[in-house]
Each structure stands twice: as C-alpha cells, then as structure tokens.
Amino acid sequence: MPLSLMIQPFALQDPADTPVHVVDFGEMGPIRCHRCKAYINPFMRFVDHGRKFICNLCGVSNETPREYVCNLGPDGRRRDADERPELLHGSVEFVAPKEYSIRDAMPPVYFFLLDVSFNAVASGAASAACSSISRILQDLPEGGRTLVAFATFNSTIHFYSLNSNLTQPSMLVVPEVEDVYTPLPSDLIVPLDEARERLQQLLESIPQMFAETRIADSCLGAALQGAFLAMKKTGGRILAFQSVLPSVGVGSLSAREAEGRANATVADKDVLKLLQPNDKQLRPMAEEMADFQVSVDVFLTTQGFADVASIAVIPRITGGQLFSYYPFSAAHDGGKLHNDLRWAVRRPHIFEAVMKVRCSQGLSVSDYYGNFHRRIPAEIYLPAMDSDKAIMTTVKHEEKLAENSEACFQCAILYTTTTGERRVRVHTLSLPTTASLASVFRGADLDAQFAYMLKTSAADVVTHPVQPVRDAAVQTAVSILYTYRKFCATASSSGQLILPEALKLLPLYTLALLKSLGLRGDMKVDERSAWLARVRSLSASLCVPLVYPRLFALHHLLRDAANQEQQQQNGVQEGEQPPPEHLPTALPLSSEKLEPDGVFLVENGEDAVVWVGKEVGSGLLFDIFGLRSVDEIAPGPFLLQEFDNPASRKLNAIVNEIRRQRCSYLRLRLLKRGDPSENLFFQTLVEDRSPSGMSYVEFLVYVHRQIQNKMG
Template identity: 35%
Template sequence: MSTNLPPNWLEYTDPSTGQAYYVNTLTNQSQWEVPSVATNQKARRQLANQQAQAYYGAPQQPQQAQPQQLFTPGGGAGVGGGAPTESNQPLNNLSNQFSQFDLNSKPRSTANSINLIGYQPNPNDIYDNPPPPVQLPPNASISNSPTANAHHSFKRSTLNVVPTTQSLINKLKIPLSIILTPYRSIDSGEDDIPVITDTVISRCRRCRTYINPYVTFLEGGTRWKCSICNLSNEVPQMFDWDPITNQPTDRFNRAELNHSVVEFVAPSEYMVRPPQPPVYAFLIDVSYSSIQSGMVATVARTILETLDRIPNEDGRTKVCLLAVNHALHFFNLPPNSSDPNMLVVGDLDDPFLPTPNDLLVNLSECRAAIENLLSNLSDMFISSSGPESAMGTALKAAVQLIGPFGGKIMVMTAQLPNVGQGALKNREDIKILGTTKESSLLQPQGGGFYKNLAIDCSRSQISVDMFLFGSPYQDVATLQCLPKYTSGGTYFYPGFNASRIEDALKLAHELSIVLSSPIALEAVMRVRATRGVRMSEYHGNFFVRSTDLLAMPTVPIDQSYCAEVTLEENLNVPFVVFQTAVLHTTCYGERRIRVVTLALPTSSNPAEIYASADENAIATLLANKAVERSQSSKLEDARDAVLNKLVDIFGQYKSTMTAGGGASAQLMVSENMRHLPLLLLGLLKNIGLRQSSHIPSDLRAYAQTLLTTLPTQALIPYLYPTLYSLHNMPAEAGMLSEGGLVLPPRLNLTIEKFERHGLYLIEDGQQMFLWIGRDAVPQLVLDVFNLPTLQDLRPGKITLPLLDNAMSARVNGIVNKVRESRRGPYKPHLYLVKEDGDPSLRSWALSLLVEDRFEMGLSYSQWLATLRDKINSVLDQIRHVIVIAVLLSFVDGLLLLCLGELLVLLRESSEIGERVGTKLWKDTWYEFSQLLVLSSTVNSRSVGAFCAVNNWLSEVDYIAVFFEHVDLVNTWNMLHINLLQSCLNLLVISLGVWLADLFTTWCVLTALLSVRDCMCAAVHSTHLCVMQLAFSAVFVRPSCLFLVQDRMKKSPVMIFVYIYTNGSLLSLIGFLPLYRTGDVGGYSFISNSDTLPEAMLYGVVRELVTDRDIGCHTANGGSCS
C-alpha cells in the first residue's frame, strides 16, 4: 500500500492479476503508475483556469471575479498518458488503462482468399475502392478527429499493418514502403491544409519529431511523450495561448493535434538565408526546327498570356529570357523602356554573362519590355536556318546567372543539343530496339555532363523543367537527368506542330499550369519513423544530400516519391508512426514546414498483414523499382523482376495461408490483392517496359519518367486505362447530378466488350481514344462529329465539336470530366480511331486493352496461368530439394556413425594412449573441434558448434565447448532468398557435394589409420594437416550436431547431420552445448554469456530430450531462467 499519494487518489488491487492500480476519485481517471506528488510547484507548468476542465474533465469551482490571468497558483496530479477526457465523456472505469490489451478494439481484418483463375475483375473496384482501412488501437490518438491519420492521397503504405520483424517481411515477400505525395492538388470542395501561424513549434529534443496527434501528455499536461522515440519533452509555454485573441485556448483544438497534414509558419531559426524571390529563367531554342514547328511562337504567346498568373503577389518575382541556337542570345530588359536589347555570345566553350545585372529583372518593373520581347520573339529569329543548338552551354550560363538566388529554369527545345558544352549525338538505332542492348539507350550519355550540372543546380537551389518537342530524336533519357536530380518535371511533345490546334492547345494548357502553380522553394524533405524503423532507399525526383535528407530546389504539385522501409529492430509497440517533414519557402517569401503524419498498427499475424496489403501502393513501388532496374541493367531483367516478385508474393501466400502447399489448379490470393496481377500486367505492357521492337527510345524514356513521378491516383489509370461505352450509356451518364457529371460504367479492357456499331472512349491520363466501329449508324456520326457518314471521318487528333444536341453535350461532358479528374498539369490528346482505319493508330489504341494479347504480351488469362504454373513449379522444386536433403542427411549420418564406431574401436584396441600420452590425443581432438567451429561459423551463423570429449583423454572429465550465437533471422532470410532462386542448380550441386563427402570421409579414415600405425611427431603433424583439409571440405555446408546415444558409458557417439542447400536451410537449430555430468545421466547447457538471446532454443531442446533432466548454467556458475 502506497501512503504518499496526492490528494483524491486511492490505491486498488486488480483481483485477476494482483497488480495495484490508482484511481482519482474526483475525475475517475485510473492508471497503473503510482501518481507523483507535486513537490516543486514553481518548476511545473501551470494551466489557465478555463483549461482545466477541457483537459481533464475536472469540474471547476466557482471563483470570484478577478482579472484574467494565464497562470494561476496550484498544480494537479500527474496524468499517466492517454488523451484527457471532457466532462461530457466520463471515463469508463479502467477501459482506457486496459486499452493496451485491446479489450475495446475491434478485431482486425483477416485475409479472405480468392481464386483468380476464372475470376472476372471489376474495373470499378480498381479505381473506386479505397485501400484497406487502418485500424489503430484504441486511444492511439489523443483526439478522435477523423483527420488524425493521413489520407492515402498524401501518404500511403504498401502494408497498412506493419510486421513486427524484418524476417516476417522477408518471409511474406511483400515489400514495406511508403508512397508520398506531400504537395498534391486540393480538389474542389476540399478543405485547405491547416496553417499554424503562431510560430509555436513543439519538437522532440532527440529525434526532432513534430508534435502530432499520436503524442501523449504527461505530468498534468506539462510534458509530452514523443510518438517516435518516446522521449519526454516540455510543452512550450505559449502552446495554450491564442496570440490573436490574446487569451488562453484549448490545446486540443490546435490543428497539429487534430490533423495529420499541417503547415507551420517557421520562425527565422529555420532559415539559412532570407527568403529569396521566385526566379524564372526561360531558355528557348530558336533553331530552324523550333521556328518551323511553331514552338517558339506558341511558347512566347503562352508565357505572355500567363504573366498575370505567375506567383508575384508581393512584386518580388524575377525573370530572364535566353534564346539559343548556334549562339547564346541574352536580352537586356531596361525598367524604363519597352525596347529590349539583344546581346549575342558566340563563345560556347567559355561563355560569359554580358551586363549580368540587367539580364535578370523584376517582372513588375520591366513588364513592358518583357511583353514586347515575347510578342516579337518568333519574328526575331524567323531567318534561323541552322540545326545547331547550344542548349548545354545555355544551361551553364543560366545557372551562373540565377545561381545567387536559386529558382526555376524552364527549357523549351525542339533540337538535340549538338554544339558547345554538353553536346549529344543521335544514338537512336532501330536495329537494337527490342534487343538486350536496348537498355543502353535509356542510360544518359555525354560523359556525366548533365548529371553533374544537375548536382550543381541542386546545390544552388535551382530546379529545371524540360519541355521537349518533336524532332526525330531528343535523347529524353539524357536530358531528363536535370529534372530528376533537381525535383523538376519533364514534358514531351513528339511530332509537335503548332498548325494543329490540338498541339498548340495542349502545350498552352500544360505550360500555363506549370507557370501559374504556386511552388515551394529551397525545400528539404526528411522521413522519420518509430525507433527501429529506417528508410533504406528512396525513389523519385530529388537529390539525396545525406542518408535521410532529400534536397528539392522546388516541390512540384502532384509529384510522388517512394521510401522503402527496413526494420532494424523487432517492434514491440502497438503501432508505428511515419512523419514526413518538408521545410520550404513559399513563393510569397514565407518559410514553412509541411508535416504529414501516418500511424499504422503492428502485428505478427500473417493473415492480418496480408489483409492490409494495398495493391495500388505495391504497384506504384514496383513500377519505380522496375524502371530503376531497366536503366541499371536490362529491360528483360526488369520484366523478369516484376514477374518473379509476383510469383514470390503469391507463392508465399499459398504456402502460408492456404491448406495445400503443393501444386494445384487454383491461383489463390488475398481478396484485397486480387487486382495486383492485372496492374502488373499493365505495367509490363506499358511502353516504358513493354517488349517491342517498335517503340522509340524517347517514348520509352518519357514513359519511364511518368512511371516514377505520377502520384498513385494518376499512375493506376496509366497502368490500367479506363474504357467507356458511349453509344449505349445509361440515361444519367453525361448528365449533371449533385456529385457532378455522371460517368458511364467502366468496362473491362478487352476487345470482347466492343460492338461493331459502337463508340468507345479509352484513356490512360496521357492519351484519349475515341474508337468508332465500322458499322456505326450515321445518326451517331452526325450527332457527335457533325458529319453525314462514317467515311467522312478522318482519324487522328481531333477536337470534338459542341453541337446542339443531347448526345454531343453528353460526350463532350464526359471527355472534359475525364480530363479534369486526373491530377497533374497534363491535357491528353483526343484521337479518333476507326476500326477499319489507320493500322498504326488502331494498333496504338488496342495496346491499351491490357486484358488482351498484344504483340509479345500475354492476355490476362494467359498471364494468370503463367503465374500459377511458375508458383507450382517453385513449390515442386522446394519439395524435391527437401526430400533430397533429407535423404543425403541420412547417408551422411550413416557414414559418420561408422567414423564414430571406428574411433571407439581405435580407443579399445590400440595402446597409443599409453605410448604417446594423452596430450597428443587432446591436441588432436582440440584441432578437430576448432575446425568444426570454424567451418560452421564460416558457412552459417545459425550453427552452434560443440564437441564433448570423453574422460579417457585425461584423469578427469574434459569438456571442450565452442559456441557461436544463433542468428535465426539471418538464416531464415537466406532460406527464402536463396532457396527460391537456386533450386534447379541446387540439385546438381547437392549430388556433387555428396560425392565429395564420400571422398572426404575416406581421407579422414585414412588419416586416423595413419595415426594408429605411426608414432612420431612428424606423422602427427601430417595427420593434423590432412584432418584440417578433410574437415574443411566436409563442413562446406551448415551442420547440426545431435547427441543420440551412449555407445559406451564414457564414450558418447556423435552423428553429424547436414542439410544441403545453397546458402542455409535454417540448419534445423544450432543446439547449445550439452554437458554430460557423469553417472547422474542428466545434461546441462553451458554458455559463455550470462545473457542468453538463444533462450528460445531451450524449449526446443526440452521437446527433443524429454527423458533428461535439463538445467541451464552460466560459465561463472550462475543459473538462468
């Protein structure tokens, strides 16, 4: 019974456990910890009178009128964690304290298996179904706000239940990764991100985590416990004060405790230098092809029309313009004149900046000169006739010009940089397309010039956007290095011609969106996670400044990033927290920190983990990894990696979650991953990875850029496009409703859904196709296209006319709705495809029908059959390997049993012990034991090696114990990694090694016979050399040692059992040393450490040795439990 308790606290005893708990009779609050007595009132945080009831539910006594004060005398008892309750929500006895036992929690979802063979996927489920719900323990958050956890559009995980060990992640084969989109666009009707303007930023002193809904308040609310490292931190004094009203406020109304996505206005301590103005440097290619295609005129007109929408509310924005062909053309833009002055620099090897102070000018002050320049830019270079482009040199000059400020360089080029610094060659070779050498076209050329330039840009806080237009070859793979490492964007317009209104409108739309979007400048991003959780690898457009700090000169809207997660320690917490912080400067000169917090529960139950898998997030991660693999290795390797990963996931699911582990005619998978094969089939058929000899390298490189930058909401339709039937859509489709315009039902991507008289819309977010059948009725053609017959339609890029009929309005509405629903600045072209029209256009549209066979790609049914056969093949190989391993183990056991019997016979029949002395035999056995330990340690850390020598070696019992710590995690990883990859090779290797063992055994027997017959030291030395070689060969693989019987009372027989695998097959278990205590018949464990991480093995040994008395002793005579 504790006597020193604060007022109103009583101690009780839990009858079921006998443990004491403490209840505050005034507030009904209960806790396990002994409440502390406030002995130093001045050192503790005091709360305002109006806040006490809001924090703790304590009724307030009426007080006399007095001037309002923030701090009042007195202090309450400590609060032992959890969220404080309000007066209208009383505590329910001890429910909150027992929440750690999940007494009030709902059971988590478990995996429901589904057979994919014969299953017809529903396209609506792919887009409309949210990821599996995140089911946190009760009271995980200090607020019950629905926004306490991050929405999946900001941050999502491949697993919404985190496995507790890395070995479990490796076993289940599903990679753990976080998909980040910290700056996604805000949809109409959606609330803005809360902005905290009082500059009260509470962070953990140790891990620097920002306060969030998953912290815990301690000691009367004066301290908070970090949700990541559990360190106790002080609450800032102004945390409960409203600087606007200059009055106390309820802390639980603060945005950072109720919202997972918030922005803090940062004080000056978060600034390395004063906020710099937004800077835009336009580098425009004015070579012959750029002028002739109309690119220059369209770009100049778009910039001119967007000047009012470029972020410039505070009048600080600066701009400069540089025209590039065979020389560099700078423009001096005086503030008091509308006539720009052009300055030409022809030295491309060592360029310089003429009048650098007048080249980068204020947008507001020099508006007249800028408008005049943009209006006449195309006419100024109308006579340009050469194909030369010195864009590499121009980029170096632009970095030198805006380097002191940082900002954004926007490159518009229709010509491959071919002169000056960074000159590139046309390396397109149609002969290697579709071959193993094709991946070389996806790797940057130019000797690292552009990558090094990108690093210099990142260091100077400069981001680069590339707008690449349709010359025969642009080398997108090389030029996209600049956006990749500077957090920019790449936009590709193959075959651009401004005379086609569709091309001009697409460019104008996308360029104006990029220019007018508010940008975050000088940003760095860091992802923190619960202790023991580490971000091991990142994917996306950024430069890794340190192991966990990503540098982004600007942060584009709707660009995603991936962070792969590794567990360095086993998790013993009910949930983990991932927090992403992006420190940046707004384009309006305000330093801010955007914080995105995601909490996920933990579990060691495979059923719960499988049920939490997010198939869309998994597809996003695998798309990033496949692109990276294709660029570093081969396209074929990337495709094989995707297939093998899917086989691993489904094969392990079958082994873990289904009754039959062998081959079967079914393909079982968790219901929430039922669309993963379809998404990955779409990934393999995407032009970024598709096996084809007709895809230009520029198109493939641009597609790979999209695969690694699109947010998940835009990536999924890019992998699995949408198909709508327009000629027979429901009556409500294309009409407005309360939720907006109604879209028709989605159809499966197969030609079987097409009718010859139909009209269909196929889109993937980058292109849209209107497919019209060869038997379409004339009235449909007239209502939609305003043409009398089908023969009058011309396939290709089109702009739909808006006619005065219902069908035209509905089709136009659907097309516009689909375009607007995709995140990002993209405006996809609309192509008209006739069933009997242009074969190339028809083939392009049919390539989006993922479920059909196309070129060398399989149909969906064939894809599922291939997966099933590969899974069955792997399972059969594993079973055969295990059978062979067991048989070979018995063979080795018999051979070594004979060796043991020979040792016994040798001991009984020879007088060598008397003639040479026991020292020689002790040395021999000692060498034998050393070799055993050495070979076991080298080949597998999971093997504990030991050797007991019977007492005839000396006058007293002699024990030689050699122990190596067991690492089951390592061996289990090796089992699943190596076994599945090398099963076929293993069969041949096992047979060869077994034959080698026969020869090795013969060598050992020969050596022993030599010792028996020879008495000299020289022969003894020879014997040791032979024994070292022999046993080094024998122990090539992991081994386990079992004591099976007493051949004689003082001479136990050892049998060595080998498990043959390429790597490690868990080696059964490396047993701890067994020490025979003499005539008692019991066995004791001997350990060199008082702390035994191998304690779990004791239970295994107890199960195996049930007829022995087993004790545990440490080397210094102690005992362990």
C-alpha cells in the same frame, strides 16, 4: 511484401476537405523531440500532468516547454488537444522560425528559355511556345516579388534586357557557348509588374525575328548554364523549350549510334547505353543548379531523336519535370503545350525545400525515388516541388516490432512559399503492428504496392536488361500471392488460385506493367526514356492508369444525350452551376467489350484514343465529328470540336471531366476499325493476348503454376 511509403506532400485537396492548418509557435519554433528531432504530432503521448511527452518515433521522454504545458484529462489527453491542430491532425504546417533559414526567402523567379533553331521555327514550336508564354504571364504569382527573364538560343545565346529604362527590349548576344557568361544579370531578371508589357511585345516579335533563320544547331546546355549564372543569387525556375538534339556548346550531345537506330528496342544489346545519359557535363551542372536552388522544367517539342535520356537528367536532379510531345505538331499539340505550361506555373508549387522521412524504432528508410538532389543519405533537396509530384521511400525492418504497438512515419519538408514565407509541412502516419499475416493482407494497399513495382521496375530497366526486370516484377507478385496461399488461405483444392481480397487485382496490374511502354520491345528509345522520366515522380493515383488505362463506351451515352441534357436542365435552378459530369463505368481492357456500332475512349492520364466501330451510324458521326461516314475518318491526332447539339456537348463534357480529374490536357487520337493504325488502340487492351504478352486468363494460369511450384 515490400514496405514503402508514397508521399505527395502538397497534393491537391478535395474541396470538401479541411485545409491544412498553419500553426505559429513564434520565436520558440515548433515543439520537437530533442533526440530524433521529430515534430509534435497527435501520436505523441503526454505524461506527468503534461510536463513531459513521449516521442512516438524514438520513444524518448522530453520536457514540455513551460509555455506549452497543459493539464491532462481523465483519458490522458491534453485538455486543449481539440483546439490545437498539431495535436488533432496528422497533416499540419508550422511557420518556420528564423534559425531555420540561412538566408532571406528567395523570390519566385521564372526564366523562360526558347529554342529558335531552324527546326523549332519551321515546326511551329517556337511560335506556339511564345504564344503560350504570353498567355500564362497572368497566371504567375501576383505581387512585386515575382521576377521574370527571357532568352532565346540556337548556335548562340540571346539574352534580352527588360530594364524599365528601355523603351523596348534589347538583345544581348553571347556567342561563346563553351565558356558561357551572363551579361548584365540585373537587367535580365526584372519584376514582372514592370516588365510585363515589354515581355509581351518581345514574345510577339520573336517568331518574326527568327522566321528566316537557317541555323540548325542548338545549345541547350549552354543556355541553361547562362540562365543559371544569372539566377545564382536568387534561385528559381527555368522553363526551357527544346526542339532538336542539343548539338553545340556546353553539354552538347551527339546522335550516338542511335541516329539511324532511334527505334532501338529492348532486344538490342546496346539499348542500356541509350537509356543512360551520354554527356558527362549535364549531371554536374544539374547538381550545381540544385545547390543554388534552381529548378528546370524542359518542354521537348521534338520531331526526331533528341537523346531524352541525357536531357532528362537535368529536371530529375533539380526537382523539375520533363514534358514530351514527340512527334510535335503545332496544330494538334499547341493546346497541350499551353495547358501543360499554364498548369506548371499555376498549380500549387513551392521553392527551396529539404525533406526528411523519419520512422519509429525498428524501421528505417532505405531509399528514395523521385526528382530531387541528394547530398546526404538522410535528406533530399528539392529546389522546387508542386502538387502533382510524389516521392517514394522504401522502408526496411531493422529489428522486431513490439506486438500491438504502433509503427509511425513522419515526413517533414521545410520550404518557401511563393509569397516568401518559410514553413514546415509535416505529415505523420501511425499504423498498428500485428503478428497476424491475415491482418497484413487485409490492410494491404494495392495502389501503393503497385506504385512500388512500377517505380522500381522503371529504375531497374535503365541499368539491367529488360527480361530480368520483367521476371523480377512477376516474382514479386508471385511471392506475395504464394505467402498468402501458404499461410492465410483456408484449406481448399490445389486447383484454385487463391487471391487476397485487397490484392485481387495484383496479377492484372502486373500483366499490364509487363505490357507497358517502359517494358515493351517495340518502343523508340526517346519515347521509353520520356516514359521512365514520367514514372519517377508520378503520384500513386496515376500509377495504375498509366499502365491499365480506363476504357469507356460512349455511344449509348451520346445517343441518349438529348434526354440527359433536358433532365439536367430541369434539375438545375436558374443561376446555379450544373453538377460535374459523371463518367460512365470503366470497362475491362478486353476486345470482348467492343461493339461494331460503338464509340470507345481509352485514356491513361496523358493521352486518349477514340476508337470508332465500322457500323457507327452517320447521324452520331456527324453530331460529334462533323463527318458523314466512318470512311471519312482520317486516323491520327485530332482536335475535338464542340458542335451545337447534345451529343457533341456530352462528348466534350466527358473529355473535359477526364482532363479535370487528371490535371492534364489529354492529347486525342481518332482511330477507326480496320485501319492499320488502330493497333495503337488494341495495344491498350492488356487483357488480350498480344505480341507483348499473354492474355489475362493465360497469365493467371501461369501465376497459379508458379505458386504451385513453390508449394512443392
């Protein structure tokens, strides 16, 4: 059974949870072990009347600083333990002393880069981006420290001076895209408070300025290089909008042999080349950006092949994120683009971070997975990070652990807040060791186990043929279940498949992984690359839904919406907020659950499909879609409207609750029974037999046979 940690350092907390406490030790700084540098935590043991403490990670005895000494109670705990958050909570934050910083805290800088090539303008992507940027300026951190800059690019780069001495922004053109320079950096990056009106004015005029452009080339790499040169002294975030394959300048990409083969599948012998970066300049550029604390988010509003595998290198190394909207439609994707951008700047996020994971004796971190820069093996560097991103670490045994002891793990991340404070967030986990395999299986975390399988498979499929990766995933599951069958299960018939209670869904999720976009043979290269980029920093809570979505039957709820609405109104006092929408129970992903008069919704945290059966009544269709019959449904992307009736309000409430839970603005697609495109819906029903794999029942039989073969 693999041992790994899924770490989401800045995860959004439940409103009912106690906020992470901030502890200030002043100039002394947080208490740490002098040997392994672990931070003080509830699992360190104080001895000798509180004058010494034993490190729970390396076991060494430390002198307690005089000002921190406190007498111990009869139970051996410090008498003030309940009053000190660092001795009470596994998660705590320390104010970093000056010696933890090599320079002043960087300001929050947001540099917007916009592709204005012909395709970007013609598709409406440039206009949609301008509108979104204009609307999210109010969501940037408040205060005079927040700085902004803006540039556009096609075959050349156009910087815009937002200097307060100017009545309107002035364009500064850089035609040299092979040897980029930045004109007047001090005029480009300016305080948001001073530049807000001029930037709004500029964003309104950009679509008209480039409306007649015929320039098809795009110099994304050069534009990123130019923005980076302007940000070297400050660090910060670049938010780049790209609509075509970058074709000129630094980091330009060719269509490779994939231009006519953009639908290259895993069966093609050259697919591995297409999943790996093509350009030799982008990675060194990204590493230099990370060294200077510059992070890049890329919003890909493409309609054709854009070599996502190459572009994704930049956000991956700089701690950013890649958002893909292929194939982009301004009408249907404009809302998601705006909400993704808004959430990217509004969600809790931090700057210039360095993170290290420490383990107790006998254990060590072997590798990290996520979006970061790694200069030395022991630490990872994150120019930016947010509440949604996770880091996975794999852990290896180096020596036997003492029985009945505790295995401890500590993640410490030094970072800068958007208000300019340097802090250290520390998460400490202490788990009991055991010599009983049955106890190990009882305490197994299915979400963490599956996240390991998903992330390692996504990493391997870029460098190995897909079939060995699929086989390895199956063998991981088989080995776990074989170990349980051999050493933990009670004597029973060999004809039974014995599954541990905590991991009983492992075969189902393994099958779902085999049928996922990343390991299927019918996906376009760019779509697969975007999926792989998403998996790298995905949190544990979203790993399962990505491959095993939630399926909801909506028709019963919608038909009874009027009664539910009346009951809810009767239960809410005047002036009170109505309770959050309760989602229906999710169904198994099997076509056996479908009904001809049903409306079903399936969602994976990023996209949602609404499937309508042939016999759905005209009354319900009109209430929720404004259509008279199933025949009027035009399959494809659609925007959900809210009509003045209970069923429509109910459907909107359900979709909005899913969006709230996922922190994602789901793209919606409407499909109907009998239309060829409904295959998109049936592909999500992973428990059915399909071209991409066996049914769930067949897979269980296969897994059982593999276990029996191992048993001999």
